[in-house]
Amino acid sequence: MSDYGQRYAASLMNTFGPPKLVLVKGEGAHVWDVDGNEYVDLLGGIAVNALGHGHPALVEAVTGQLQTLGHVSNFFTTPQQVELAEKLLELLLVGRVASASERIETGGKVFFTNSGTEANEAAFKLTRRTGRTHVVVAEQSFHGRTMGALALTSKEAYRAPFEPLPGDVTFVPFGDSEALAAAVTDATAAVLLEPIQGEAGVNVAPDGYLAAARAIADEHGALLWLDEVQSGMGRTGAWFAHLSSGVTPDIVTVAKGLGGGFPIGACIALGAAGELLQPGNHGTTFGGNPVACAAALAVIRTIEEQQLLDHVTVLGQKLRDGLAADPRVTEVRGEGLLIGLDLVADASGEVAAAALRAGFIVNNATPTRIRLAPPLVLTEDDANAFLAAWPAILDEAMGEQA
Numbered sequence: 001m002s003d004y005g006q007r008y009a010a011s012l013m014n015t016f017g018p019p020k021l022v023l024v025k026g027e028g029a030h031v032w033d034v035d036g037n038e039y040v041d042l043l044g045g046i047a048v049n050a051l052g053h054g055h056p057a058l059v060e061a062v063t064g065q066l067q068t069l070g071h072v073s074n075f076f077t078t079p080q081q082v083e084l085a086e087k088l089l090e091l092l093l094v095g096r097v098a099s100a101s102e103r104i105e106t107g108g109k110v111f112f113t114n115s116g117t118e119a120n121e122a123a124f125k126l127t128r129r130t131g132r133t134h135v136v137v138a139e140q141s142f143h144g145r146t147m148g149a150l151a152l153t154s155k156e157a158y159r160a161p162f163e164p165l166p167g168d169v170t171f172v173p174f175g176d177s178e179a180l181a182a183a184v185t186d187a188t189a190a191v192l193l194e195p196i197q198g199e200a201g202v203n204v205a206p207d208g209y210l211a212a213a214r215a216i217a218d219e220h221g222a223l224l225w226l227d228e229v230q231s232g233m234g235r236t237g238a239w240f241a242h243l244s245s246g247v248t249p250d251i252v253t254v255a256k257g258l259g260g261g262f263p264i265g266a267c268i269a270l271g272a273a274g275e276l277l278q279p280g281n282h283g284t285t286f287g288g289n290p291v292a293c294a295a296a297l298a299v300i301r302t303i304e305e306q307q308l309l310d311h312v313t314v315l316g317q318k319l320r321d322g323l324a325a326d327p328r329v330t331e332v333r334g335e336g337l338l339i340g341l342d343l344v345a346d347a348s349g350e351v352a353a354a355a356l357r358a359g360f361i362v363n364n365a366t367p368t369r370i371r372l373a374p375p376l377v378l379t380e381d382d383a384n385a386f387l388a389a390w391p392a393i394l395d396e397a398m399g400e401q402a
């Protein structure tokens with residue numbers, strides 16, 4: 001046994017509680033702890049390790065870029081930064097119906113950050129440049145932990161110790177178009193939604209909700225801002241979870257899977273919204289550095305070359321079907337490899353612990369909800385192994401209750 005647990009407790013702030021494992025190695029969707037035990041990683045660093053662990057394309061991109069040019073200030077640019085911005089805009093805009101909006105014709109602009117919180121912070125500041133301050137956000141949302149992003153996050157336990165937070169934020173029930181329509185006014189700067197709420201345990205926006213949000217925002221001259229930090233970059237089997245809705249947002253924020261484990265985020269603003277932040281309005285030392293951009297380009301290229309979006313769609317469906325087959329599971333939600341399931345009882349902590357003992361990493365998102373967000377390269381064998389182990393994991397954690 002290692003003593004890292006004690007040393008962690010003695011030397012790191014207690015913001016996350018005690019770590020469940022001390023991990024030392026990863027390959028594909030597998031990780032090993034310091035004692036040599038192997039696990040199938042069905043959480044992927046919380047929807048981050050898109051290419052799994054140690055993927056050669058990512059390793060090569062990062063090491064090659066670091067050897068060539070590791071960092072420049074934002075007084076300069078690099079080919080990687082420009083190429084990534086162009087690529088993200090292409091992924092967002094290509095394939096939409098041309099007539100959908102003038103936003104498409106006017107393209108868009110990207111601001112790079114190092115995390116999802118910072119992408120949202122940049123977007124929040126951008127919305128203030130409309131001259132309005134009011135933002136309408138969904139209940140059960142999670143947008144990050146900086147004071148700005150926290151102001152837009154609904155969970156009381158996260159907010160309360162840090163109030164007063166930046167104000168003028170209205171929370172409405174997720175998925176309720178009428179409540180949204182009632183909350184948005186001509187003083188509203190933006191409507192902010194996750195197309196699939198991740199931290200809440202995977203709540204998928206009901207059909208028509210994003211289109212209604214677009215219409216409501218348009219009626220009042222407000223921006224529609226979609227937080228795809230968790231749901232974006234291929235996780236749902238599409239490049240962005242909102243694409244199937246046909247809606248064109250004004251702002252999309254991404255991070256997590258974008259760099260496949262290398263920290264990078266982006267605030268992407270389409271059409272006129274892309275011009276709202278002007279020189280002096282915002283900045284970052286590390287955001288958009290060439291190593292992070294090279295990592296993201298490698299992730300996107302690999303997803304394209306290996307046709308991982310189709311793989312994610314097929315494997316996600318298989319996992320959802322398999323997990324739903326147990327009577328102790330009351331509902332399975334999600335798209336692609338962003339999966340949430342409800343248990344018949346408050347036992348998600350016990351289930352996650354039993355899964356870990358069986359060699360599988362899953363997340364207990366709420367007391368009744370388990371979340372999976374595995375690497376997009378998860379193999380069918382790994383998915384089968386988890387489904388085979390699932391009934392015994394539930395037996396151990398919950399017994400026969402159904």
Ligand SMILES: Cc1ncc(COP(=O)(O)O)c(C=O)c1O
Pocket residue numbers: 046115116117118120142143144145194198199227228229230231255256
């Ligand atoms: C939807 C969403 N937005 C923002 C964030 C914050 O991102 P980060 O932890 O990279 O700051 C998260 C993180 O879980 C998220 O799921």
